[in-house]
Amino acid sequence: MTQTPSQYSGGLGVHSLDHFCLSVPDLPVAGAFYGAFGLELHADGAKLSLFTAFSAHRWGVLTEGPRKQLQYISFGAFAEDFPRLRDRIEQKGILRLDSPPGFDSDGLWFRDVDGTLMEVRVAEKSSPDRKAPFENSSVPAGERGAPYRSTAPRIQPRRLSHVLVFTVDVGKTIAFYQEVLGLRLSDRSGDGIAFMHGIHGSDHHMIAFAKSSAPGLHHCSWDVGSVNEIGLGAMQMAASGFASGWGMGRHVLGSNYFHYVRDPWGSYSEYSADIDYIPADVDWQSSDHPPEDAMHLWGPEMPADFVINYEAI
Numbered sequence: 001m002t003q004t005p006s007q008y009s010g011g012l013g014v015h016s017l018d019h020f021c022l023s024v025p026d027l028p029v030a031g032a033f034y035g036a037f038g039l040e041l042h043a044d045g046a047k048l049s050l051f052t053a054f055s056a057h058r059w060g061v062l063t064e065g066p067r068k069q070l071q072y073i074s075f076g077a078f079a080e081d082f083p084r085l086r087d088r089i090e091q092k093g094i095l096r097l098d099s100p101p102g103f104d105s106d107g108l109w110f111r112d113v114d115g116t117l118m119e120v121r122v123a124e125k126s127s128p129d130r131k132a133p134f135e136n137s138s139v140p141a142g143e144r145g146a147p148y149r150s151t152a153p154r155i156q157p158r159r160l161s162h163v164l165v166f167t168v169d170v171g172k173t174i175a176f177y178q179e180v181l182g183l184r185l186s187d188r189s190g191d192g193i194a195f196m197h198g199i200h201g202s203d204h205h206m207i208a209f210a211k212s213s214a215p216g217l218h219h220c221s222w223d224v225g226s227v228n229e230i231g232l233g234a235m236q237m238a239a240s241g242f243a244s245g246w247g248m249g250r251h252v253l254g255s256n257y258f259h260y261v262r263d264p265w266g267s268y269s270e271y272s273a274d275i276d277y278i279p280a281d282v283d284w285q286s287s288d289h290p291p292e293d294a295m296h297l298w299g300p301e302m303p304a305d306f307v308i309n310y311e312a313i
Contacts, residue, residue, distance in 0.1 A: 012084055013182020014120060015200040016076035016127040017207055019050075019058055020163050021103075022217055023065030024265060030062050033263050036240035037222070038156040038233065046102070052157050052222075057126050059160035060220065063102075068265035069311055070116065070165060070217040072100065073207070074107070075181060076123030082108075085120055089180060113176045114167050114215040120181070127202040131277035132158070135226040155233040157222035161256075161272050162205050164219050166212035166309045170194050173209050183207070185286040186278065187253045189294035195253055197278045204254040204276035216311030219260060219268035226273055227257050233271040234259045246306055247271075249299020253289065258299075266310030 024030040031041050031048055039059075040051040050060035063071065077085055086108055089096070097109040100117070107121030139145040147153075167173040170191045177183045177196055186204050188194035195205035210218055224230060230248055237243070245268065247259030256275035260268040278284045295302060 011182065011199060012081055012088070013199040014075040014077045014081075014085070015125045015198055016123065016202070017160065017162065018074040018076040018119075018121060018123050018126060019060055019160070020073050020217070020220060021061040021063065021071040022267070023063045023067075023069045023071050024263075025065065025067055026264070027062060027064040029264055032240070033242060034060075034062070034269070036237055036242060037261065037269050038154065038236070039222075052159055054156070054158050055126075057124075057159070059126075067311075068217075068267060070215065072109075072117035072119060073163065073165070074119040074121060076126060077120055078125075079122045082120075082122050085181075089120075092180065094180065112180075113169065113172050116165065116215045125200065126159070127198055127200070127206055128159075128277070129201055130279075132203075132223055132275075133225060134274040135228075152232055152235075155224060155229050155236050155271070157224050157233075157271070159223050161203055161221040161223045161270075161275060162207055163217065163221070164208040164210060166214065166216045166218060166312070167209045168211070168213065168215070170209050170211050177207070184284070186284055187286050187289060189253075189289045189291055192291065193294055197284065199280065201280040202278060204256075204278060210307065212309040212312055214309060214312035216309045217267050218307075218309070219270050221256075221258075221270040221272045223275070224271050224273050230257055230259045230271040230273055234261070237261045246303055247299060249296045252293050252295065252297050258296075260306075266305075266308065268306075 042049045048062040049058045094110045099105040107119040109119050174194050183196040186195040186197045193210045195208045242261050244262040245260045250257050254275050256272045259271045
């Protein structure tokens, strides 16, 4: 069934983070990384598209280039909202652009305050309409709870949850995404980091922003169903030669359990479970939090290089 704005509350705004596009210097190596992570890879000419085993939605696109670089971010909108979003962009004097070479699209293309290329397109709502199921079960006394390691399942994420990108000015970026895309601030920590959600119901954040000297992709986050799946995913990646990262832990803002795995070029993919959900009819009270409450509630200390923006080097 085609969803319409009348099914949701919240006014005018995009409903989903549709997908992201990242260029990397070695496409086969990137394919090996994301394949080991548990994603499905579909070759599309000179590009690789990222899917999950549980959805026909394309969550990411990988292209080959001289260095790792965020190429664009695409957001989905309802067909009925599309003309009004187009009018809003034009009224604000934002320069409309053609789609990038090799990408056929009838969406709206423009750049944000950092120059990051963006698309708004008509698409089915891919952000969840309810909090994702989370398993935290035990077994009765007298039964064994854990599977044998030799028979442990291969971890396959269910969907893309969010991306975190770098920005030169967190405050200006919040304002842009509020005024142009209709996103709402969930939480922030001063001028260091901010989290934004969709007005038609979404996770605590579909996109987050961290301060840096230049734009770039820090991580893409993928939803799984339990803490056990996060741990198995980390083992799965380590067995494939991708052991560097951060976790396991639990975030404060968003509340999700996490484990990050570093790719060969300094970005991360996150296994995430049980993130907070903000329904369309809930007026989430955002707050400005001190740095000690901005990252993790528990877990190992954050690696010193975790916040480096390798696209700025």
